[in-house]
């Protein structure tokens with residue numbers, strides 16, 4: 001296929017995901033308004049000008065995604081990577097789960113777990129129905145639905161946003177060109193269902209990959225999904241990001257995607273300190289998370305709607321938290337910031 005045709009196919013593929021997400025959200029909202037009319041939310045209207053700006057930001061994101069593939073940061077095939085089987089298996093379950101979600105919202109239940117879910121031993125800030133998910137992060141159903149939910153939330157741009165860590169990751173690993181690719185160790189903290197590890201594996205087929213998360217169900221899912229792709233299986237360990245079970249200076253790079261907005265402020269600092277501890281001197285720590293207020297004052301409505309619609313108890317504070325200061329406090333330096341669509345990136349270096 002010619003480059004132009006492939007690019008057009010990629011843009012159409014993304015457009016299709018966007019329309020599908022819009023249709024899903026519209027239908028789900030209409031159904032909720034019929035079944036649970038009291039839940040009708042006062043969403044802040046998004047001005048047309050802002051909607052146009054958002055469309056432009058998506059286009060810019062997709063253009064960078066395409067360019068990075070062209071420049072060999074990752075294979076072009078990654079642009080079309082989509083869990084179709086998972087989609088057909090779990091999309092109907094997403095609909096079946098909705099009435100339970102609406103019931104919990106109606107009853108203002110935000111820490112609601114089925115009796116068979118073991119919530120012992122987890123930090124209290126974690127035992128929450130984040131995004132109103134049934135059983136929070138602690139059930140297999142939640143793990144099976146998560147990728148789909150995120151995909152719909154971001155209108156199909158979740159992976160293009162996650163992929164923006166790959167160029168800086170590869171760049172930072174160039175500092176270790178005296179060791180073989182297999183000797184390079186990369187850790188993804190709060191790896192969830194392993195989506196980011198999957199992308200890293202594609203961009204860096206030889207490196208040794210590690211993933212940690214607090215949720216056994218999400219790690220089981222990550223293990224299943226990562227077993228399906230070529231290359232060595234990443235080593236997955238259940239661990240609190242506040243206490244990583246690794247030696248000091250062990251990893252050439254550490255990444256973390258969409259974690260920090262789900263942590264209370266003091267825990268954010270503890271996790272950053274911990275990531276600093278396990279990163280090798282000369283290595284990098286790369287965070288991808290939501291944009292913050294200072295990045296886009298005109299996006300205030302979007303951020304307010306997000307924290308108003310979803311149960312995200314730490315998000316409001318996150319949007320004003322000075323993560324650069326936190327990273328510097330831990331010891332990182334030379335911190336580069338990037339913003340792509342709704343995500344912000346902190347590329348922090350541990351001094352040699």
Ligand SMILES: C[S@@+](CC[C@H](N)C(=O)[O-])C[C@H]1O[C@@H](n2cnc3c(N)ncnc32)[C@H](O)[C@@H]1O
Pocket residue numbers: 126137150162189190191192193194195196212213214215218239240241242256257258259262
């Ligand atoms: C929004 S999800 C992001 C998952 C994944 N990184 C992604 O890109 O989709 C947040 C993840 O952080 C995990 N998590 C939250 N707090 C944690 C902690 N203190 N230690 C380890 N994992 C944690 C959750 O279990 C969940 O998998």
